[in-house]
Amino acid sequence: MHKKIRTAAVIGSGVMGSAIAAHLAGVGISCWLLDIVPNSLTAEEGAAGLSLQHPKVRNKLATGAIAKLKKTNPAPLYSEVFADRITPGNLEDHLGELAKVDWIIEVVVERLDVKKSLLATIESVWTPGTIVSSNTSGISINEMVSDRSDAFKAHFLGTHFFNPPRYMKLLEIIPGEQTNAEVVQYMSEFCEKILGKGVVIAKDTPNFIANRIGTYGLMATLSEMLEKGYTVEEIEAVTGPAMGRPKSATFRTLDLVGLDTFVHVAQNVYDHVNTEEEKKIFHIPDVLREMVARGWTGEKNGQGFYKKVKDESGKQILALNLATLEYAPTKKVSSASLEASKAAKGTAAKVKALISANDRYAELAWNLLKPVLLYSAQLLGEIADSIVEIDNAMKWGFNWNLGPFELWDAIGLVKSVQRMESEGNLVPGWVKEWIANGHTSFYKSEPGSTFYYSEGKYKGIESKPEIISLKSLKEQNKVIISNSGASLIDIGDDIACLEFHSNNNAIGEDILSMISRSVDEVRNNYRGLVLANEGRHFCVGANLMLLLMEIQDDEWDEVNHIIKTFQDTMMKLKWFEKPVVAAPHSMTLGGGVEACLPADQIAFSAETYFGLVEVGVGLIPAGGGCKEVALMASKHLPNPEHDLQPLMNQYFETIGMAKVSTSGHDTKRLGFMRSGDFVVVNQDYRVYEAKQAVLRMDAAGYKVQLPEKIRVVGDTGKAILQTAAYTMRQGGYISKHDQLIAGKLAHVLAGGNVPAGTYVTEQYMLDLEREAFMSLCGEPKTQQRMQSLLTTGKAVRN
Template identity: 60%
Template sequence: MAKIKKAAVIGAGVMGAAIAGHLANVGISTYLLDIVPRDLTDEEKQDKKARNRLAQAGKDRLFKEKPSPLYSKEVAGLIKVGNLEDDFDQLSEVDWIVEAVIENLQIKRDLFERIEKVWKPGIIVSSNTSGISINQMVEGRSEEFKKHFLGTHFFNPPRYMKLLEIIPGHSTDKAIVQSMKAFAEEVLGKGVVLCKDTPNFIANRIGTYGLQVTLQAMEDLGLGPDEVDSVTGRAMGRPKSATFRTLDLVGLDTYVHVCNNVYENVNDPEEKAVFKVSPLLQKMVDNKWLGSKTGQGFYKKVKTDKGNEILALDPKTLEYRPRKKLKAPSLDQAKRGKTLADQLKALVYSNDTAGKLAWTITKKVLLYSAQHLEEIANDIVGIDQAMKWGFNWDLGPFEMWDAIGVEKSVARMREEGETIPKLVEDLLASGRTSFYQKEEGKVHAFHIGGKWKEVEEHEKVINLALLKEQGKVIKKNSGASLIDIGDDIACLEFHSPKQAIGAEIITMINYAVKEVSANYRGLVIGNQAPNFCVGANLMLMLMEAQDYNWPEIDLMVRQFQKAMGSLRYLDKPVVAAPFGMTLGGGVEVCLPADRIQAAAETYMGLVEVGVGLIPGGGGNKEMLIRWMEGVDPKDKVALQPMVNHVFMAIGQAKVSTSALDARKYKFLRPCDGITVNRDHLLYDAKQVALGLAKSGYKPPQPVQIPVVGETGYSLMKLAARELLLGGYITEHDYKIACKLAFVLAGGNVPEGTLVSEQYLLDLEREAFLSLIGEPKTQQRMQYMLAKGKPLRN
């Protein structure tokens, strides 16, 4: 793996600054350089700050953009700004130089000529181009320079988009390609696809083609962008932003540039015709209707008497009108599909308008991908990964082909007069009917030349679905499974809807504790769903509350608390592996663990106040323990600030913006780890569990917790009262805050009293039961279930 401790990014535009931001996220000191502004006064020409103005503007923008390009504001301290005149020599001090300037071949060539004059052998140099030829950029450079040069195409925004296309040049050292691939996967957290030096590489080549044929289909069927987006979003396994909302986000001028890059660099007349920018698109660009950045594109947000409204463009009149969804039987049928394959079949094999649209787009993208496979990629896996990681498709083109049925779809394509690519003909001639096959628990993909090739998983990928197929399930129920992940480590996987915690999960936790204690070296708690856990089963709790079934709620809370205690005091190490949304009960599952190994993109928060409650599974107690670590119980002055931190974090439902940010709230401790590549998360968590086991693990002992008592309770109530009087919180918010303060203060005891964990759990449970009986709390719960956002009542 390439050892990169210091980097430089040249070009502080949107992409350049964001790349620098992500390098800082992972701890790499980075120079961010841009040109000296051309409009400086004579006085400013002597001022370094003025000369660095463009680079500084790029860095400053990182603090304003949403979602944030930074894991935390503090990481920006690793970015040092400069300019390409005063600081150019600094490039000789770094391990990696990333060029991210304007997409102009001559400007890039001139820059690399300058770079080579200060470059030292061993420094890796790359271009973030989205499609310009890698080989043409370094024509005239030395062979040694070319050996260290390659394309590294990040997708925007670099922090969140998984795909990194690496494009070797003719002379690039293969060892450097592999070392950069390993670095990108391990340190930057990327999914890497190796591409050939062809126009727009893989993802943008196929993605742009797909957008172009969608535009054409919209015009042919007489639809609007909003109607098309009704079909090309989640119904087809694509992002919610579908086609035209995505184009607005990307920027129509940027998109036109990408189209033109293919148009100008391919020779096939038919392919060229597809990439020709349509009159509609050109007219919008001429009008400066470029999408979100100019306030209007295919959609436009306007203020009305009812508030903000989003209008859609009528392609025929170029006027904006209220949005409308395409209504079609096939869309209704797709919604009822149990799997994405069911959804796709319902759409593409239907003859209504939605079906015709879906079939036309799908057919053309599949044929194009197969036809150009050998030209642009090394195998079908690379194309599928590029589209999933770069465009957030649920299935890549060849996976999609398998999902709708290769034989059936090809038969229809032939009927419609399409030429079937040789790759597909070879597949069917072999007697196989899908591009991917599972054999003996391993996946094989159909390869160029009619060969089958095993799809190799990264050594740090633990695939729970595959392990289940291999019979590694120890025990399962409807909410969770206990799986043997090797080396005598078990994994507790939640698979209830949204991984919400209910009776089945608690039952499985209790079983896992006994099983691991008897037969395993450690326990990892993790899964591979979109999110780790969104909390407790809110619907179940609300139904019991509306039925006044207080004994049942009391029992559920007791059982949850007891299960969390079992995890804390298990005689084998427990490692929680959270990622994505880790809220409420999801956090409470993590807090008792001996270690947390969190994905970098983990959003942790005890958010129960949003539904009118406080944490009920030990979250208050666990947070107090964390904040009280190292505090002298006799030092009453030191106790209150610690409790205030907990009170604010829970009372304001603070959610971390990343795993790094979670340290600020002590959801993560200094001993807990962070994994940037989520695909490696379970592997890393397993290694932590093994490490603890090998070091002679001993479970923690019960602790006595110092509390602030009546004095601290009064102070917290006073702070909440001031918020109420200032109009910042409602009466019900105040009631919740008082309940929370009473629990965190340890109730009516003297300041500095040492209390047991069970004592705090009892206070917590009583407060929880009291609040869930409140009508306004039940209103909040109902609203959250219906709308997915908190109600302020």
Template identity: 60%
Template sequence: MRQIRRAAVIGSGVMGAQIAAHLANVGIPSLLLDLVPQELTAEEQKKGLSLDHPAVRNRLATEAIRRLNKLSPAPLFRADYAKLITPGNLEDDLHRICEVDWVIEVIVESLEPKRQLLERIERYWHEGMIVSTNTSGISINAMVEGRSEAFRRHFLGTHFFNPPRYMKLLEVIPGRDTDPAIVEFMRDFGTERLGKGVVLAKDTPNFIANRIGTYGLLVTVEEMQKGGFTVEEVDAITGPALGRPKSATFRTLDLVGIDTFVHVANNVRQNVTDPQEQRAFEVPEAIQKLVERGWLGEKSGQGFYKRVKQNGQRQILVLDLDTFEYREQKKIASSALEASKQAKGAAGKAKALLQGGDRYAELAWNIVKRVLVYSAEKLGEIADTIQDIDAAMRWGFNWELGPFELWDALGLVETAERMRAEGLRLPSWVEDWIAAGHRAFYEEKDGKLTMPVNGKPEPVRVPAGVIDLAALKKAGKVIAQNTGASLIDLGDGVACLEFHSQNNAIGPDILTMIEKSVAIAEKDFAGLVIANQGKNFCVGANLMLILMAAQEGDWDEIDLSIRQFHRAMLALRYSQVPVVAAPHRMTLGGGVEVCLASSRVLPAAETYFGLVEVGVGVIPGGGGCKETARRVAESVGPEDDLVPALARMFQAIGTAKVSTSGAEALAMGWLRETDRVVVNDDLRISAAKAEVLRMAEIGYTAPPKAKEIRVAGRDGKATLQMAARSMWNGGYITDYDLHIAYKLAHVLAGGDVPAGSLVSEDYLLDLEREAFLSLCGEPKTIQRMQHMLATGKPLRN
């Protein structure tokens, strides 16, 4: 079977280094090669190095690797993963590519240098080695003119979007001679190993996402100028109101780089033959003017927006395209925008905006209708399926709905009638599809989603292993449910507990469903998965309920809530069938406690994991402190000192540290060696299901009840409190942070018992509950809770 065990990345610029970083993230070592410098730096001269010294010759790649851990957002899941990248240079080390399975070319976006490099690569190429180019729009076929047939069979485009770790899209672009088996392998490899959303693009200028995205941006500027709209008005319309990112149009251009956008637009204009399309990709004079002035966006400090400091406060000014001067942003009043804000879901918001009836609704419609028609015109030219086009725009530009999904949401037949009435000509295949009686592009047939392929409904491609909870619920697979959660039958004897409260915050309804789900799973299933497909796994306990009870002084209510939380977590921990938690993205507070109580944890790569309760003035109260103390005791020998390991966890909880990835959560000690990271979030639930079945097959046995847990006691508590006081003395924490830290130290160390004492699980839970309750009665905790609910940010009072 074909495998990629080792890779080489040629070109250590921003993209090359970050592609190497993402390979490291998934455990693939790589060579990172670049040019040999022709001049010494001042530092190299000071060290007495010569141009022949290896440190000088490898400098470009070495510095690129060093920069990886300084970038934000971080390209690496963990800082130490950088050791999987080996620096080198093209003169001394190109021959080493014969050792790898995949070579990725990531040099300057220019055809001739790429051709020359591929000629050199072929000298060391061996049968079976895959070679790809990370180009954003240069012809794949043109690059390999003159290369051997065997080399061309193994060559294709692999266009990563920037930054490679975070952007899901990977466009795979076969050449005329690329072996179909290699295309299929790269699609599967990109999905399963790299965690990408892979689309197959045709070898056309700018492929799929950049072709449609650039067209949409140019159309937006054109319609803006026609209607006399301002930059901030356009961004208000073309952001979340239309199911697009908050960066909307002009903020996106600033982030991408206005010069980069111009390069991409010019690439299409110079390589298409239709005069009308060439005109559509002409860069507006205003954007050309920005490039001439060097106002390129974020990288130059100003573009369509500019950050300034006025009267001691930071402010973002906006560019007036009439005067080319920066001014304060104006507030926008629009009934269509308000209607969009009130609507639910991307489809509802877009529909409300476009039907809003004011000038902003008209602007949105004038942009959208042209993008929809253009996308339909390009089907068959840039991609074979509407699914690939939609996915490319969702994954590459972070649209919530792709063009055809949006068209369906607005009503295919109704919008088509409106377009015709306004003089737009629809592609013949769309007219034929509607004439055949179809009222949408995506339709359900025999329980499966279909789409038009060559004029006939064909099943939408679903990668192996993708489980859609919404589809299962629609198919009647719900076993039990309440307002906060549902228990869903995943098939093969596995059930899934899905949270669906607001923000997936844990309240009494979810706790009730946890206990109920464990009881049902123990009776009728091989095991239980805890996962959902919301924006975040769980942001913690329902803070509003706790705050209301604290303000009313209803301590009995809070006490009952904590006891219910403890009972639910113990039900998970001692379940007679395996429980596998599969968290993703924000997994905080109570969400972490659910994971700690589970038999296994399979986090998505992008999981941000931490006990952050100190930010709202309390300590973990759902068993998190008890579970931390237990895990620390189990992680060291029976006679070893508990304090060093306990101090690390104390600091993480006391500073509300959150992991930057699932892999870092493992390194921080929150996860165990038996837990593992799932790189592709789409495969997270199926991986958890498979883990349940594997554990059940080998004979899962529930852990014995923890009768005795060794604790650090009063001596350990004193050490932890001393560390907290040192931070306070240094000005790192506030007086109230110190007060909370003392409470936390008391619980984690097991109170005032002698060091090394053996205590019961119930004893630790009682300490936790008492500390949590006492902190809820503090005015500064009330202030922290109120501030978090009002602003979403912690208060350092």
């Protein structure tokens, strides 16, 4: 038997250990963070009269790590308050606490002897049934516990988080030879459902799956570069988005990871692989060793393959010449193949266009892609049992858009294998046999199902009810109604989902029309409605280009009509007699927020960046955003004796400074999270959890929301808000135009020129919003801000 995980202990408070503790705390798991006891005092500690026996000294490594979590960017914590769930300690005074927790995670230095010694110490207090795991990135799981008891081995496994744990989806689970199968199954489900991870099962081989293939790809790239004389910029141009990989491509990625870390990982593979061919590719180039020796290890030391400098023109990025080890300004790279890739839509088309061209960079792309595909095929069965595990590991761990076998399908399996063999490459026998049996791809799809190569035949990918794919449902003809901006999709159990799919999911007339039509359709035929999509961002706001065009043409009646239609549509959604749940993710800004607030509940993805940011383009929220925050304040303090002003001051600052949440949890700090709203950690479960919320409300006998009166702070409250803006202006923190916008915002949030404590209608507040919005649209400086955002992607400060 094994314990269900409710509490944990992380041993090792370095960057990775503390970040893992932060992620556990973020999903509600209280944990200890333990480290060694220091053997010396700092000057400050001595001056304060502390001794080596003082708890502050003995726990300082963990205590300092927890404090650092609150300052680190990107933030390891969903919310700073979650740090309170982490208790600092040390391995001497708090060793006994390990007997009380449900999961112990070892995150100490990557040395086998240190890990074996620690695991022996853990077993001395270990309670049978407690799960123990190592976060090692490559040391053998079996060797670590070779001296431990069979009972301990049965509850021990590898849990390799990728850094940073909050943001990186991949978690490799590595069972040992004697790990209990139930423990592996439980941890796979726990890490997926509770921690929100993409779990792959790896074998106990050097560097497991993602780092094995990823490191191979990076070493192969360095080898090609040094042999053929390519520059850093040329490699970056080819190995970034053109090949379906992140913008950080190869060398920015290495600078972020740290060259010393990369060398350690590559050396680990070199030391443990058996063939001379593999040892050759994992041999560390002299230039890399020289860079590490010089301390040029990447961003943490200020320089690596790139170096940032300041000159008369400002900040400049220099790139390293590996032949001379001198830095020079970066140069732009272009070619027919790169332009063809850029013009193609979708990763498959981009990669195919890139390697199909006939120039220097097409040749480079092929020479970098080919060895990775062949190596991945060679390792099938050795590092993982399934091509799906390998593909997912590379997508989730290295942020590739397509895994190696998906990429192979994209460029044409049969044709590419013919090219490889014509160039003298050895293609694994199972690949040739697969093709000989008449197959032209590793994957194939049918409506609602995907199949993949498995031991000589196609095997279906198991579907999980918690994962609702809108793309798959559309392929199954589950679209109810649709237009250019949005679609209403049947997601089962008589629940419909409204999906935005306009450019950047910006809200325009097409989406507003579809919201209105969807309400009518759901009213007649469904139990409730979910608002969700699978775009890169949920919604970046309203269609600013359309609005600016109408303003510049002096079509003021049309501008008024656009805003009034937006407001009316949001109110139709709010007063709908069926339950509505919004499920935002990633960037949810401006009009995107205003589309969520009318919903009965909001199912925030953990990574939701939520804010009313209209002041950045010289406007204020006018799709109900101001009205909704005023209503939330009024409902939060319903007693007329309660002072609304402090809460309204907070909302005024939040909107006036265009504050955006740093996570779904952080929406609470900004005042956007209501009592019924919740956070979904696993992004893949977002639509499912929103659907379940709709079903719960329907089963409970949903009652339609009714129009509510809003208690406002009125003219005296407005004066306080405007005084705050005046003070900011006098201090030089905001411009004159910023102060004008703030004055309009204060007027609306306060409820206009009415006495404090007056109750007003929602429509009254909407009218105030629209009037203020229209007046700001007429301001030349607002139009300049709008134009700047559309043309440069940045709002001008004027």
